[in-house]
Amino acid sequence: MVHATMNTDIVKQLDEQQKKAFLHAFIKMACVDGYFDEREKNFIYNVALNLGLDYKATEELMNCQDTKQILKEVALIKNRTVALELIKELCLLSHIDGQLSDEETLFIGDVAQATNIELEKVEQISNWVINYLILHEQSKIVFEQI
Amino acid sequence: MEQKNKITISRADDYRKLKETSRQQPPKKIIEEGISLSTGIQDKEKLMSLAEKAMRAEPIAQEKDYDTFLFGIAESIDSIKNGTSSENEYFEWIERAQRIMLQMSDGIVTQEDIDVKKEFITQSYQRETELLVCLALYEKSNHPLAKERYAALKLKLQRLRQLRSLLKSSTKARADDKPLTPEEKVRIAQSIRSLDEMREEEGKVYEDKTLVMLLRQMHLIDWDEVEFYKGYSFYTHMLDEQRDIDFEETRSRMLDYAQRLEDIRHADDTKEQIYNRIQNLRGIVRDKPAEPNKIHSAFNAELFRRLRNLSNEKNENN
Numbered sequence: 001m002v003h004a005t006m007n008t009d010i011v012k013q014l015d016e017q018q019k020k021a022f023l024h025a026f027i028k029m030a031c032v033d034g035y036f037d038e039r040e041k042n043f044i045y046n047v048a049l050n051l052g053l054d055y056k057a058t059e060e061l062m063n064c065q066d067t068k069q070i071l072k073e074v075a076l077i078k079n080r081t082v083a084l085e086l087i088k089e090l091c092l093l094s095h096i097d098g099q100l101s102d103e104e105t106l107f108i109g110d111v112a113q114a115t116n117i118e119l120e121k122v123e124q125i126s127n128w129v130i131n132y133l134i135l136h137e138q139s140k141i142v143f144e145q146i
Numbered sequence: 147m148e149q150k151n152k153i154t155i156s157r158a159d160d161y162r163k164l165k166e167t168s169r170q171q172p173p174k175k176i177i178e179e180g181i182s183l184s185t186g187i188q189d190k191e192k193l194m195s196l197a198e199k200a201m202r203a204e205p206i207a208q209e210k211d212y213d214t215f216l217f218g219i220a221e222s223i224d225s226i227k228n229g230t231s232s233e234n235e236y237f238e239w240i241e242r243a244q245r246i247m248l249q250m251s252d253g254i255v256t257q258e259d260i261d262v263k264k265e266f267i268t269q270s271y272q273r274e275t276e277l278l279v280c281l282a283l284y285e286k287s288n289h290p291l292a293k294e295r296y297a298a299l300k301l302k303l304q305r306l307r308q309l310r311s312l313l314k315s316s317t318k319a320r321a322d323d324k325p326l327t328p329e330e331k332v333r334i335a336q337s338i339r340s341l342d343e344m345r346e347e348e349g350k351v352y353e354d355k356t357l358v359m360l361l362r363q364m365h366l367i368d369w370d371e372v373e374f375y376k377g378y379s380f381y382t383h384m385l386d387e388q389r390d391i392d393f394e395e396t397r398s399r400m401l402d403y404a405q406r407l408e409d410i411r412h413a414d415d416t417k418e419q420i421y422n423r424i425q426n427l428r429g430i431v432r433d434k435p436a437e438p439n440k441i442h443s444a445f446n447a448e449l450f451r452r453l454r455n456l457s458n459e460k461n462e463n464n
Binding site for chain 2: 091095099100102105106108109110119120122123125130133134137140141
């Protein structure tokens with residue numbers, strides 16, 4: 001299973017509002033295709049851990065919000081590095097089930113536009129994430145973790 | 147022999163006369179005469195210089211050192227008896243008293259418990275006498291530090307009497323094989339709390355515990371005895387207990403879920419499943435040519451634009 005690999009230097013830069021924006025975006029990503037499965041939930045808990053939020057606080061935020069509201073929240077992220085990190089994590093989450101659905105494509109694109117990240121950059125990030133996942137899966141075989 | 151005796155008698159007479167006249171004479175004259183008698187020196191100048199030397203070695207003869215003398219004696223008595231320091235002795239009393247109280251409340255009161263208590267009380271009376279002597283000396287002395295010492299020691303004596311009284315009133319006087327009643331346990335808990343307040347150190351904040359919590363912490367009561375205590379209902383006890391359980395559960399859950407996430411990463415995957423996932427990610431479909439540097443299942447900008455337009459049209463129509 002894939003897990004969040006947020007850059008700790010970037011996490012330190014986030015304020016509370018941005019952390020909540022991240023979390024809301026992930027939750028929306030997980031439920032945008034109508035399914036919110038256990039792997040996606042665990043991914044989100046892992047992200048919450050990385051962001052320094054506890055289990056209880058994460059539980060309270062675990063509800064699918066309106067897309068427009070979430071886009072307003074993420075639009076407040078002006079730092080490009082932080083925005084790229086968000087796109088990366090959304091791509092990671094979207095590949096948990098091995099498929100990138102149309103709804104997920106739409107959402108990632110909307111988030112990119114809200115944070116002024118060009119779509120070609122999102123393509124690059126997405127390709128990178130898939131290569132990363134392939135390596136991650138291969139490592140399980142190479143290092144006999146199965 | 148007779149000559150010797152005559153001299154001896156004569157010297158004894160001289161001493162007697164000296165004693166009679168000494169009250170009227172200044173100290174230096176007395177010392178001169180004393181030196182002359184003991185050494186046989188008659189030379190006046192020599193006697194004067196020896197007398198001056200002797201006076202310098204005898205400070206008690208000077209009035210202003212009397213206060214220091216009294217102060218010094220009081221300090222010596224107190225320091226010999228208090229062991230390490232006056233403050234340490236005070237805290238040691240409190241600790242001993244608390245220990246005796248707990249010992250006499252942990253079940254049956256044995257003769258040994260009573261003996262330990264009696265020993266403490268006897269020692270406290272003895273110490274009280276010594277403290278009273280020191281207090282008298284400090285009071286008499288005009289030494290600059292005497293007043294301060296007097297006040298401190300007076301407080302210490304007060305506390306000692308308080309300790310003794312607490313011990314006598316809250317514990318049994320005789321060995322008893324009957325277990326303590328709730329009222330007796332409450333009295334002991336109150337006494338122990340008073341001792342904690344006596345021990346209060348500057349700047350240290352003591353947690354405000356209910357009596358019942360204190361009794362519970364001292365293992366004097368079990369939870370099912372709680373309802374006998376005033377101001378603490380069984381309901382509040384249930385709430386407390388539930389809060390403790392919730393806290394423990396939340397804590398272990400928080401520690402757990404980080405570990406569980408780690409475990410899930412390496413859930414039961416077979417090699418075949420992993421290969422399939424890799425192939426899926428690569429988007430390798432044999433009947434379709436793969437585009438260079440583009441992977442099938444990755445984000446596609448063109449697809450996004452198409453989807454966005456479709457969505458906007460749909461919203462406009464609605």
